[in-house]
Amino acid sequence: MAMPLVHSIVEDDEWFQNLHYAKHMVTRLHFYLHDTLxxxxxxxxxxxxxxxxxxxxxIFGAVFIVDDPLTETPEPTSRPVGRAQGLEGSAGQQELGLLVDMNFVFTTGMFNGSSLTILGRNTALRPPSEMPIFAITWICDRKDTFS
Known part of the structure; x- marks a missing residue:
């Protein structure tokens, strides 16, 4: 069975023409993930x-399900701001390289109800780990923030 995975953009669509008028925004999120094994x-x-x-x-071939708390500070008892939920699989035979598919779901503050989806490789033993953000669902209708 074949199905389209990408919807093409038609440049004469009105919404596409108005994109250059959009303001660029930078949002910096600062939180801590606590992974308890x-x-x-x-x-x-x-x-x-x-x-x-x-x-x-x-541990090539191992698969883990994750539901980690996200907090304001490095202390596990600090104010929770969300959850990191998803899966990790050990996909490297020569070095630890995790395939990560995880949703960061925010439950408090300005980003309550918003999420970031992370999909990519995590070289856990070679910090810093950089992960690509695959999708963003942003719900932002309050003025309070969490760090």
Whole structure:
């Protein structure tokens, strides 16, 4: 079965012609993700693995489901601002390289109800990790902020 994955833009559409009038905005978000892998309430759990995962130095083939808290400060007990929910899979055989598909869902402040979708490779052991933002759903109708 074949289906279109991209909708083409027709340059004579009115909305497309008006794009150059839009104001450019820069939004800086500052928050901390807390990934808990063990203990009585882990926020990241392994849900699958390949038959060779246990022998792999990079846990190649392991898949994790994640529901991590996002907070205002590095302290896990600081004010929550949202959740990081999604999955991570170990996709590197020579070095730890995670395939990450995660939604950052904001639950307080100016961005309450907004989300960022992250899709890409995370080189977890080679900081800094840079992740591409795949999609943004922005709901912004209040003046309060969270850092």
């Amino acid at each position: 063990s203990g009585k309430n882990p926020s990241s759990v392994q849900v699958a693995q390949a038959s060779t995962t246990k022998k792999s130095p990079t």
